[in-house]
Amino acid sequence: MNTFKKIVSSFLGISLLTIQCQPIYADGVKENELIQPSMQSRKTYGSNYWTTSNIREWLNTDKSYIKYTNQAPSSDKLGNFAYDKEPGFLSNFNVEEQDAIAVTKHRVYVSHTDAQAGVKDGGNTSQSDVAYPNQSMTFSLNGLLNNNKNFFYKMENDKVFLLNAYEAYSYLQKRGWSLPKELTSEAQKKHSYYNNYEHWMLSGGRANIGYDLTFLITPDSSRSLVFGYTNRLGGVVPAIHIKPDYRFQNGKIAKDIQIGEKLLFGNYNGAPIEWKVVNKTEEGFPLLLSEKIIDLKHYDAPGDEAYKYSEVVDFQKEDVNIVEEPYRNINNSKDITPPDFKILNEDKLNIRSNDEFTLELEASDESDIEYVILPNGNKVYNKRVSYTMSENKEYLFIAKDKVGNFRYFVIPVGNINIPPKVIINPSANGWTNKDVTVDISASNDVGSAFAEKIQNNRDRTEAMWPNYTTYKGKRIRISGDVEFIEAKKPVGDYFTGMGFVFTSVNKSGSEYNLQKNYHLPIRYSLKELQEKKKAHFDQVFTVPDYYYKDLIPWSQINVDAQDTNYKVKWTNVKYELLDKDDFAIEKIILPSGNSIGEKSYKDTLTKEGNYTYQVLDNRGMITKKDVEVKIDKTLPTIQVDGISDKWTNQDVKLNVTVSDSQSGVAKTILPNGSETTSTSFEFVAKTNGDYQFQTYDKAGNVAVKKVAIRNIDKLQPYHHIQSSFLLDEKHNVDKSGREIRVIAKDDESGVDSIQLPSGEWVQGDSVKINVYENGEYPFKLKDNAGNIKEITSKISDLEKISISGIQKIEYKLDGAENKGWTNYTEPFFVKKEGLTTITSRAYDKAGNISSEKSKVVKLDKTKPINNGILITLE
Template identity: 50%
Template sequence: MLFKKNIALLSIGALLSCLAPVHIHAEENPSPKKNFIIEQSASGRKLYGSSYWTSSNIREWLNSDAKNVQFTNQPPTSAKMKNFSYDKESGFLHSFSKEEYDAIAITKHRVNVTGFDKKSGVHDGGDLKLPLLRYYNPSITFSQSGLVLNRDKYYYKYENDKVFLLNVYEVYNYLQKRGTPLQKNISNEAKQKRNYYEDSIEWYTSSGGEDVGSEALITIDGITDASVRRRNANNSKGIVPAIHLKPEYKLKNGTMAKDLKIGDVLNFGIYNNVPIKWKVINKTEDGYPLLLSEEILDIKPFDTQGDESYAYSDTVNFNKEDVSVIDETYTPNEDQKDVQPPIIELLNKELINQTQKGEFTLDFKVTDNESGLDYIQLPNGNKVKSSSFKYIVSENTEYLFIAKDKAGNHRYYTVPVGNINTPSKVLVKSSGNANGWTNKDVKVDISASNQVGLHTSYTQDYRSKYHPIWETYTTYKGKRIKVSGSVELLNATESVDKINAQIGYAYASNKEYDSEYSLVKTWVIPKIIPLKTLKEQGQQTFEFISTVPNDYHSNFEPYTGMNIDVYKKDYKIKWTDLKFELLDDDDFKINKIELPNGKDILDSVYTDTLSKEGVYTYKVHDNRGMVTEKSIEVKIDKTSPTIDFEQSQTEWTNTDINIKVKTSDAQSGIDYTILPNESKVEKDIFNFKVYENGSYTFEVHDKAGNVTKKVLDIKNIDKEAPTFSTQENYIYENGKYDKTRRVITVIGKDNDSGMDSIQLPSGEWVKGDNATFTVSENGRYPFKLKDKAGNINSTSTNVTNIEKDSISGIQKTEYKLDGAETKEWTNYSEPFFVRKEGLTTITSRTYDKAGNVSKESTRMVKLDKTKPVNNQILIELK
């Protein structure tokens, strides 16, 4: 055994102590399947993000407990998502305790996918695409036609998740069917975090649907008269997580999860530094309660634009579920067995398909054969208890009836009425605001409500062109529309074979699905002209009359188009003198228009221009002998509002900056301000928090319609600590290196605010981006680097090669033996033998000529003379 002086040792124990513990969920995250990019779609995922749940940003964030979330696809960076980025945020589960994390069950659930995903083989079933709604209504089953009937027929995929978003059917099944309001408020913490001043926002489901050549996600509204809406995946909307708890988990109040009841509210987990409040919205037969966040916990995009989607997630791959809810079974409320809502039947349904001259009466019957009927809420807000009732309808709109049974099940039943042939009337429309304020001359248009139509010319190089919806003063059911004009081909960069120019109209038709009504967008295309004909024969003229079908409900839209993909622009055509005329206009006519100045206009249509403030009264005489009188108030404000900013910090800082925003308008007053995050504030003075450098645009509107935009540039935030490099050198003096001292050089670098100073091991701060420190002892020397924003980085240098004895030289080395063989301190002059059997401890020390003594070094040797024989060990000290 050789002993050496001045040798640095690193034990295995010390090495292991440097390693941070890593939490690995081995069974939950096996190696994922071989990944691939889903076939490129016409859905514009590179432009609008992807509705595909499996590898979406939001799924990977929700299921992560990491400080730094790894994203399979394009991460949600500030460059892409601005104020709603979350690539630098910890995972949703990061602040949950280990006990809470383990208490969340892995749920196997159904998520909708698109036909593009199905084509790539990433789906488990379904043979229908989930349609994207076009007409909004408080009833989910009315807006999302066929949802209950086809929920397991839409393209779907099974996924295992700890945290997930409800699909649209689950929202209906577990919320609206129980009568739970769909609107959710944004948590105060999310408002502060996102600078959001509105109380509520739509929230995401996991359901991706598709339209002709495009896809979107279904969001839940509940704020307006809409229950659901369609949004692109890169829109920032509310996040409302759902989880299942394991039945045997004991809550902090001592309650077992399996004993929770539907409707119970509880705190579980932490997000944004506050406990999360959940509500039990369903429960499986084996005791897994389904929890849904009571509030919108954050506002985030579902997925970032910029790339196509990978088929699988690199980070969320739970191997086996704890609970499966793929059947989406509805559990009745406590102490109830009834799971079916009441049935509402319209007994005289034929009336809504026949043209009516005025109001008419709907006759209803409601049945509930299990728990029994509790009440029916009528469209006017009144409630009735009778299972048979009548309701008078007098205008073309949707009428919502809500029936509740005694078990708490709710039926939302909407009757769309669009067949009342309302008499024509006089229309007096002002371009001014409803409050009377305007920032320009006011146009007053006077006409009859039956004077609808279209006359226009334009070029078209895209799939579909929809013109303004005609005024729904009456029903167009069964009425004749005359269409005329001409079309020509201007350019084609691809073959014109099989490509057609199309002329027609679209409308909302009244359909019945599974005893419930719905509105479906329907197209009538009476005229098709091949582009090949236009190329060979030139401009084509057309004229035809089309009768609007009897399933018409509302939203008559003149339409032109070509049968090409949504994003293609390989063909350009020109429409000239395109006219849509209503032939059946009931002969109503305006005879005379009496202006405010007393002048008579003997015409059926007139536009007046008002440039001064005041109250203007118009009298319109029609051919039925009636006079319609209307007054228009004009208040003019042409001065733009002002906006000013006050920053809490103008010097370099490593904290967020608070901006005090002050808006003002001397005349009409401030209406609202649109913030950089696209939310709206209806205050004159408010605060806006900035988290990172960038340009922030504020858009303030006054009540007259004047708009001022102002950009605030923030350049003084630096939250990144400086980087550094270090080096050690011997001191070179008088032509030789002094090995008893070392110079440590630390060089700092900071790309944002710049270096401020470096702290030496002595505690002294040295200004600048580099510093040196001379040491004469081996050891570890700490340094700190600070930038001008106050960020600090720490490092240390371990010096091991200073030779303390290089000046005076070695005087002697001593050793002693303890154990099997003993010897007191003895001068070492040459190697020696240890001969006695057993364990012997050898201790050595060295003296230099100045009298300094080294630390003692100790080693143990064991001599075993049992065969094979080893009678001695040679010991050499160096």
């Protein structure tokens, strides 16, 4: 694609979808250009920039062929999930339905890198990361409730769009509706996809250390919102506004339908699309969102960078504007604010507790509270509630006001000192495919240590410490040595250090969120370390009061993420928890009855059976654990049928059968990433490629079957036509006739045959015929997979001759004696005994062909005088 493209279009004065053109400017010309600075990772992961994304251009096109602005979503990039040859989504709607879909001006989030490149219409900050997905969207995405208007955004006009994160919260979760969506059966069948639920895509996203990420609603109701790489597969859940005066099939007028109603509108994959009304503007435009995931697609294909402007979608004027994301209450109430929560004894969250404690909460709302759902699922018809916090985790409270607005409120509790305990942890309990290890330890036996590690990148971490208790306010000793190894570039102001990463609690208004915190109490400048070569450190670090969970030892060289020009060596490193209980293990009684006086122990079980472990601690308590061992080391079997070496222009249907003789089949992961527990299923390969099936048994054995499909050819042959005047006997140009020569080529299955204008098929990849009349001469090219391309050679410059006359006579033989069409030059003999059909036809000099005439001759050689018949054609 050229860096600059001049696009010219004309203004027709109405809302119109114009294909392959830019937005209209006063001079009628718009230069397209790449977004700069370059986001290099887009070549690997695709782009989250909605304006020129593949998914936007597919959704908003009614054409059978789409010339995508960026890299097309082709099979070489997306395999079985390619959609570059699919007609646009709008082509599934009739003319009346297409006209009923309003053009919507809406808000799309852009990443900070795109905002810095100037492709934004507003906002002053990027969306935060979704590091801690939760059922509450406002808890998962910091700032979604109170700061969403400040996220970088761009305004776009679309007929069909994807909701952004705030719209999904506002139109779904704020109404108390479920977020996970099921796939239509048609979508599952189309892709041989066996998961009933899948992630579905939202518009826009953010950049993270150079990578584009997009918002996704998860199929897990406990984790509402996540970020994913742009090139990951996602469900398509389209949104559309309908013009107020349109009448649906059920007889209802669009402006009269209510929020929450379901209806059918349009078709896709051969089935009606079911929609739910999720909002409605004051002007009477209902917003429809598909009830199910209608298809699985990639947001954008990898392979190139992103252009600023779409050359496919160009709606000049909107019918409805929702940039300010108006929310209409389901009961038409003026109260559109969700309930608020107040913790009456919030100080208890900030005091380290050695036991469970009770929080007192009060929900409030201008329309009053209908009920509160507690973390245990109980529904309380009271605005004031109490709940006992007995462990460190997030607690979700849901309040509904009396007009239908919902609030999902999460309280993170991380200040409880859980008493230490004995941990008996087997690597498996039941079926396994290997020896079973049993680790026995005390929960307060934490710490990290290593002898030597080289670091030449930005960040490295050790294993996270167990969240057995709160580390808030506790002291940790960090000791060891660090040595400068090399610098391939000047060290400048770079430094290296060691410390912790952990999660803390942040509060904005009444909304809690979680965020990562990074602490380097031990720090050396590379310049200083380069001079002294080596340094010893021994320091006590006190975990801050805002600590919440997930304490992870961490070291860093503060260079860019991909920079590997600097190297240090860490040796004799030790992290020790100084403030811990005196709880300890005194004796471990093994299944054999033997006693071990160790503080911790690792046992290995190699035979099937039932084993019992008993551990005595210094409180005099005995902890008991039964372990069952069932060993299966035999791989499952996978049988794939339907593979052929015969060329086809159709999808290849593979029939897969899996089995396991011992522990049984647990699941099979298909090449498209979906999973099934069935032992017999079907998978359709749409393109050539390698397809891998992985079957797991209940013991953990994994069988892998790779299938190579190389016989699919869905492309028509291509060709070259040559046409030249005939030459007479003296090699002079004869303008009364032309020779047409057709050469066919096919890069996949190869050329099979060519059909002449007469209807005769000729084997091979080239033919030539002589013609003596002006006109169109049709040919058909067929490859070995059955693809046929129709072409025409148009002749218009032949000179008429006054007297025609016979040009040539042809004959062919069928039966006892066989011969293809042959020029007749002199009488010939039929010599084989039996019935022979003789067919003849004549060509005049004007190019006309006579009708065919046939005659059957019988040769009987029983009499010696009858051993041949002389044939003369006139």
